[in-house]
Amino acid sequence: MKQGDILLIYHKLDPLAWLLCYLSEGRYNHVAWAINDHELIESIGKGIVISPLSKYQTWRYDLKLVRLTGFSPDKRRRINRRLLRRQFKDFYPKYLLDYIIMIWKRKTHRTTCSNLISCELIKEGYYINKIHYKFITPEDFNRCKRGRNVTHEL
Numbered sequence: 001m002k003q004g005d006i007l008l009i010y011h012k013l014d015p016l017a018w019l020l021c022y023l024s025e026g027r028y029n030h031v032a033w034a035i036n037d038h039e040l041i042e043s044i045g046k047g048i049v050i051s052p053l054s055k056y057q058t059w060r061y062d063l064k065l066v067r068l069t070g071f072s073p074d075k076r077r078r079i080n081r082r083l084l085r086r087q088f089k090d091f092y093p094k095y096l097l098d099y100i101i102m103i104w105k106r107k108t109h110r111t112t113c114s115n116l117i118s119c120e121l122i123k124e125g126y127y128i129n130k131i132h133y134k135f136i137t138p139e140d141f142n143r144c145k146r147g148r149n150v151t152h153e154l
Contacts, residue, residue, distance in 0.1 A: 002037065003036055003080055004071065004073075007031070008030070008142055012060055013060055024137040024138070027142060029138060032051070039052060040056075064149060066141055067147065068146055068147050069146050079124060114138055114140065128140050128141060
């Protein structure tokens with residue numbers, strides 16, 4: 001895993017994860033950005049936090065690692081710096097409400113895991129989905145034509 005890789009995550013035992021996958025018509029329910037080879041930054045119920053990769057390397061999760069092509073190391077470093085500055089704590093019920101709003105394609109007041117990364121990519125001129133760029137889901141990262149599956153590097 002390298003800086004700027006996208007980790008797609010499916011939680012096998014979480015009913016909310018099943019619901020999000022069903023509503024977004026996707027295989028994965030969560031996205032995280034690789035800060036380095038063993039740490040991720042992600043938007044979760046507690047806010048935007050740094051987590052170890054080992055958190056997801058258990059039988060409870062299915063993972064896919066995606067490396068975006070045509071993306072310079074300088075742009076990866078700039079996104080890394082901005083994401084690290086955005087760390088904060090949040091109120092979990094509000095987080096769930098924002099996900100429900102997102103499912104109905106409405107603008108939320110906070111950044112979901114997918115939109116956190118997508119917004120930073122857009123600042124560097126990199127669009128995961130140009131048509132619905134404000135409502136990105138983990139499945140958009142999974143289907144991204146400019147993403148290469150590098151799961152074997154985990």
